[in-house]
Amino acid sequence: MLTFDLFTSPTLGYAVITLAFILLVKSLVKPTYPSNIPPFPARPYPILGHLPYMMKGQRVKIQEWRKTAGDIFSLYIGSRLYVVINERKLIREALVANADALSNRPPVPHFEGSTSGVLFTNGLIWKEQRTTSVSILRSFGMGKSSLASKISEEVSEYLKALAQLGGRPEDASILTQNSVSNIICSIIVGKRFDYHDPFLIAFLESFEKQMKAAQNFSPVKVWPWLRHIPGNFLNSKTLNRESHVVIEQFCGKKGRMRFMTAHAATHLAPNCNDDDDDDDDDDDDDDDDDDDDDDDDDDDDDDPELMYILPYYLNGLLFFTTVCDKFIEQVTKDEDDMPECFIAQYWREMNKMKAKGKSTTLNVEHLRWILFQLFFAGTxxxxxxxxxxxxxxxxxxxxxxxxxxxxxxxxxxxxxxxxxxxxxxxxxxxxxxxxxxxxxxxxxxxxxxxxxxxxxxxxxxxxxxVVLPNLDAVxxxxxxxxxxxxxxxxxxxxxxxxxxxxxxxxxxxxxxxxxxxxxxxxxxxxxxxxxxxxxxxxxxxxxxxxxxxxxxxxxxxxxxxxxxxxxxxxxxxxx
Missing domain, CATH: 1.10.630.10 (Cytochrome P450)
Known part of the structure; x- marks a missing residue:
């Protein structure tokens, strides 16, 4: 594969310098805002805004700024204006008294899920998805004794697992996460997993790795084009490799390649499941794949296609929809005998609306993202x-x-x-x-x-x-x-x-x-x-x-x- 050196390839060097100049000018020529916007706690940097101040931790820095800038202040994240609200009455004034103006979510760059599900959607889509989701959860007895019995059953298994430790010192975080995730699994797919189930272990380990990736600040996440700069610029290649490991846990190398290629082509969440027609070909190629593992690892690091679509799954969100696809397929394969779960009820409601010829936003894409969002929020x-x-x-x-x-x-x-x-x-x-x-x-x-x-x-x-309510401050x-x-x-x-x-x-x-x-x-x-x-x-x-x-x-x-x-x-x- 061709490689370039930034300093020996004049064309590429000029392109990078030109692009940097354009971004600098764009950052300096910001939109004109009213003179009485909330104050800035510090002078923003060109292009980056206030991001460099938060390199060592957003949470602590925002708390420090609250002490110096007051209950409400402004930030630039890149060239986007943010307002941070730090006081209880002001948060209620913003989110309750001014709910009509402040109930939307901003778009999330490089994240397909920002237009699906419940957390990030707006308007009629959000209203129907939230109303349907709340109705289904209530039908399962959310907050009532009917669901409490399921929780209690899981708690019993959790206590048994803790008792088996025999009083030895143990980090209980993984076991606790496994157990709580089973509550959500029982709701969305109608079953729980054994704590030693390989699927559950791999799924939660992947979840943790991707959440850690989301915790770390990197300009590459804000400006994905930086990944095209040769070398391990801003650690982007390292992040790339870490994400590949997670994808391969479920899809394998070939599945990972189909996953990323399909997404780069369609910008839709793919399904890592092999098509039936491809099974024989996949089996025939297994030996070749194994022989080429080392070569593939080296090539993947510099593959421009992988670098292009990396932003879509780096934060661990898009990837998990492939697992949700598997859940949906398992539950709905026999529509006359579906288990009682969130997927089945959503599926029935979706088909009922379609049968009546009513306009609806209920579809598999939204269901897929609701499942992930329930898992994330509930675990x-x-x-x-x-x-x-x-x-x-x-x-x-x-x-x-x-x-x-x-x-x-x-x-x-x-x-x-x-x-x-x-x-x-x-x-x-x-x-x-x-x-x-x-x-x-x-x-x-x-x-x-x-x-x-x-x-x-x-x-x-x-x-x-973009308005950011700072619950910490309250x-x-x-x-x-x-x-x-x-x-x-x-x-x-x-x-x-x-x-x-x-x-x-x-x-x-x-x-x-x-x-x-x-x-x-x-x-x-x-x-x-x-x-x-x-x-x-x-x-x-x-x-x-x-x-x-x-x-x-x-x-x-x-x-x-x-x-x-x-x-x-x-x-x-x-x-």
Whole structure:
């Protein structure tokens, strides 16, 4: 394959310099905005805007800027204007009082899923997809006892797996993620997977790798053309290879090539499943493929086609739709005998609308992305919260014992807690709320697109501005919460011990686009954590030395890995 050196190929060198000059001019000639837009916390760089300031972490930097720039400030991400809102009343003013102008999502460059599903769609498409999804989830008993029984069954398997550790120190994050993902799997496909199932393990490992890729800042993700610059510019080739590994776990080399070639040609999410007509040819070529593995690896790094379509799956989103395709195919292969699950109900509703000749946005493309979005929203957030809860209990053993004492008095030890116990376990639920507040696992809500000029706190937010609600600033606001960085469940209880929910407690955001899975998440958190504390005493890996960890930067921020010893309470009380 031909290669070029930037400094020995004049044509390519001139092209790169010319393109850089055009981008520089474009960045300097920004759209004219009103003079009273929110202030900038720092001077933006040419072309990059404020991105270089956030190279070491967006979350911490935005918090620093809040202290210097105030409750509302502007940023340039590239040449795009963003407005960050950091105060509870202002967030509600933006997302509730000005909902008509601020309920849209901005387009996500280089991500096909931004026009499908529920999270990123707008207008009539979003309304129908959200209404249908919520209706289906409610039919499964979201937030009710019918779904709670499924969650409890999964919790039972989770506790058995923890008991099998025999009190040895263990990082429980993968097991917790596996278990929580089974709740979503049971909803979307009507089945759960064994924790040692190769598919589940590979799927979640791939998911984690791609989420890590999404956490790291790289200008290559903002300007994909940078991948065409020869050499390992800005680490783009390394990111390329890491993504190839993930694709091959499910598709193999040939499947990966079909995956990427099909997408480059059609810009549609492909299906990695081999066509029946290709099976024989694939089998015949297996030996040749194996012989050429090493050569393929070298060639792939410099393949311009791979470099072109890399942005479409680098963040791990498009790739997972291929797995969702497999789920859809399995569930709908016999429409007269489909299992009761989200896919089946969506499929029936879609066909019913078509049979009646009604105009509808329900289709397989939207279903595919809804499945991924449900998996992402329902797995990563809940499992991260559970791990943060474990961490805080290790740091505060006296609080852990107080929770256990309340559980013993209200529920006892003869049965597992159920949702009907929730209203009687105020202190326990206060510890969960305090975990959600202090961990603040979703630091910034998904962005909103302003579709008309609005005024917030006297500042004009122009149309086409991206608005970023900073939930971190609200959940950790020292003007609202006394000693906000300390774990104090009592802040959610009044003088009589009754549970209270302050207006500044918004872990699921606010407004029309707030999380649709709040009821499911709360049911999962209650049933998982209450059963966990009822059955086990959580102890650090080294007695008297609780872990001290920070968060992992990303769209969702779990804690760094740490080990726990799960000591069965019956055993510890007997000893």
């Amino acid at each position: 990563d957030t809940t499992s991260s919260t559970i791990m943060w809860y474990m961490y805080f209990m290790l740091r505060h053993p006296q609080i852990q014992e107080k929770v256990y004492h309340e559980l013993s008095e209200v529920v006892g030890v003869e049965r597992a807690p159920d949702l009907q116990d929730k209203t009687k376990l105020n202190y326990f639920w206060a510890t969960v709320m305090e975990t959600q507040r202090l961990a603040s696992i979703v630091p910034q809500s998904l962005p909103h697109l302003c579709i008309a000029d609005v005024t917030i706190q006297g500042y004009t937010i122009p149309a086409e501005t 959940m950790l606001d020292e003007n609202t919460w006394e000693e906000p960085l300390k774990f104090r469940p009592e802040r959610f209880l009044d003088d009589t011990g009754a549970l209270i929910k302050p207006d500044s407690f918004i872990p699921f955001s606010v407004g029309r686009r707030m999380c649709l899975g709040e009821a499911l998440a709360n049911s999962e958190l209650f049933l998982y954590i209450s059963a966990l504390i009822q059955m086990f005493e959580l102890q650090p890996s080294v007695e008297g030395q609780p872990p001290e960890v920070s968060f992992v930067e990303g769209p969702v921020c779990p804690p760094d890995r740490f080990e726990v010893r799960f000591i069965e309470r019956a055993a510890s009380e007997t000893a």
